[in-house]
Structures are given as C-alpha cells and as structure tokens.
Amino acid sequence: MNNREKFIEWMINNSGRSKNTINKYASAIATMSRELTEHSTINIDIYKVVDSIEIHRIKEQYLEIDELREKDERGNRMYTSSLIWYQKYLEEDKKLNTLVKDNSNEYSIVYEKKVKGEFTISEGTKQWKRDRAVVDRSIEFSNNKCEYDDKHEYFISNKSGKNYVEGHHLIPMKYQDNFEYSLDVEANVVSLCVVCHKILHLGRIEDKVNIISKLYQLRINSLELSGLEISLDELIDLYK
Known part of the structure; x- marks a missing residue:
C-alpha cells in the first residue's frame, strides 16, 4: 500500500466525505505535483512528502502561481482543500515523517538526522x-x-x-x-x-x-x- 492509498483509506475512515469526493481529492494531489513541476522550478511528488509543515509550504507555493490559484478558486478550492486534508492525515499519524510499515511488510521511510556510521x-x-x-x-x-x-x-x-x-x-x-x-x-x-x-x-x-x-x-x-x-x-x- 503506497501513501496515496493510505491517505484514501484514512479519508474513508475519518473524513465523512463520499468515496467519489475522496478520490477527487486524491487525484487533485497528484495533479498538483505535476502542475508545480510544470509551472515552477519545484519538482516534487507530494505523496512522498511526510512532513505536515512542508505541506503548508507547498500550498503557499501553489497559491503564489496566478494560473493555479485561479484554477483553485474556479474549482471551489478543491486543490487546496485536498492539501488540508492530506496535512491532517499526516498530523494524525502516530509516526510523523514516517510512512508506516503495514501488514504487507511495505518498507518504511523515515526522514531524520542520523549519526555517522563506522x-x-x-x-x-x-x-x-x-x-x-x-x-x-x-x-x-x-x-x-x-x-x-x-x-x-x-x-x-x-x-x-x-x-x-x-x-x-x-x-x-x-x-x-x-x-x-x-x-x-x-x-x-x-x-x-x-x-x-x-x-x-x-x-x-x-x-x-x-x-x-x-x-x-x-x-x-x-x-x-x-x-x-x-x-x-x-x-x-x-x-x-
């Protein structure tokens, strides 16, 4: 299970939104990753970001681009709303900055400072x-x-x-x-x-x-x- 799938699962269990709306939010996040790459020097996969503070920065960067901000407004702020929900998902996860290992033995990624080895x-x-x-x-x-x-x-x-x-x-x-x-x-x-x-x-x-x-x-x-x-x-x- 990748982080997009985990986000969808969390939304189903916690958001009270319909499955159709949840899928739209999940797709919106993937679209934002692509659009940020196309419209700026940023090259990022939002689903690989596991720091909720960084999600806030990404939202600000997205809104700084006039074309994307106007698109978000026309879409009743669906894109920025999807980021807010994704940020909540990260904040409520017990291991912030971690992609948690699940029952399928998926590898976890932890971004943290590590002392030098031998x-x-x-x-x-x-x-x-x-x-x-x-x-x-x-x-x-x-x-x-x-x-x-x-x-x-x-x-x-x-x-x-x-x-x-x-x-x-x-x-x-x-x-x-x-x-x-x-x-x-x-x-x-x-x-x-x-x-x-x-x-x-x-x-x-x-x-x-x-x-x-x-x-x-x-x-x-x-x-x-x-x-x-x-x-x-x-x-x-x-x-x-």
Whole structure:
C-alpha cells in the first residue's frame, strides 16, 4: 500500500466525505505535483512528502502561481482543500515523517538526522560502512523505477522479479567528513537505472548535470530533514 492509498483509506475512515469526493481529492494531489513541476522550478511528488509543515509550504507555493490559484478558486478550492486534508492525515499519524510499515511488510521511510556510521581505513583512505537495508528501502519506495526517468526499464532482475535498478548515494559517501550527519540515509539514496548510474560514476560532467539537477530537486526537502544541507552548485562540484 503506497501513501496515496493510505491517505484514501484514512479519508474513508475519518473524513465523512463520499468515496467519489475522496478520490477527487486524491487525484487533485497528484495533479498538483505535476502542475508545480510544470509551472515552477519545484519538482516534487507530494505523496512522498511526510512532513505536515512542508505541506503548508507547498500550498503557499501553489497559491503564489496566478494560473493555479485561479484554477483553485474556479474549482471551489478543491486543490487546496485536498492539501488540508492530506496535512491532517499526516498530523494524525502516530509516526510523523514516517510512512508506516503495514501488514504487507511495505518498507518504511523515515526522514531524520542520523549519526555517522563506522568506517575502516584502507590504504590511508576512510571507507564508510553502508547499510544495505537503506538501499533496499529506497528502491522499494521508488517502486523499482529510475528516479531520473521512470521510463528507463532495461531488464527484469532475476533476484527481485522487478525492473532492475541500483541504489546511488546522491551526495557521495566519500564526502562524509564534510557533513555533520550520516549520508547513508534514505533521503540521500536514489534509485537509478544502470545507465544513469554509470553516467554519474563514469560519464562526462556535462552529461551528469541534468541527472544531478533533477535528483537534487526531488530530494532537497528530505535531505534538509536529514540534516544534509548542500546547494545544487556544491553538489555538482562533488562530481567533477
């Protein structure tokens, strides 16, 4: 069960609205994600936001765009109303900023500050230990899609039976000393097809920039929640 489905289930149990209205609210949130991407520099999936305060910021950003504000007014404020209900859903959840693990054993994502892990020294270089479960959760949360382009599907993994993708630390682990908190967290691990992953490791910087820029916009909010502050220019410099 993904977060959209959980929101719908919560609305059915708590809102008193009809199923038709609830489905309209759920679709409105998905539409707002797309419209914010089309009308601004924001690139975000609202259903991946689990901080109710951030939802309030998103609503303000939406209303700052004249075309979208007028559309919301024509629609009797259905779009902003859907965000208000989504915010209530998050606030009433027992584990704020968490996608709760359900009975189907769905992975949970928690955006929080995490202390740095352990490291070893190999030939004078620090090698920071990584938690494989962090990568697995990030891949599961992406529905085994490439986060740069979800149409990048090259082959089915023999192990998972799903589209093959790989986990990648957006802020490379070798720069852990530059940050107060751990880089080995879900906020910093993106799911990529094998081609995009190889480009980030082996490609020319001019080919890396578009990928890095999109991934940065997708993750900037969750990175901040995890105590990882970095500008886009600073991130790009790490790949040069």
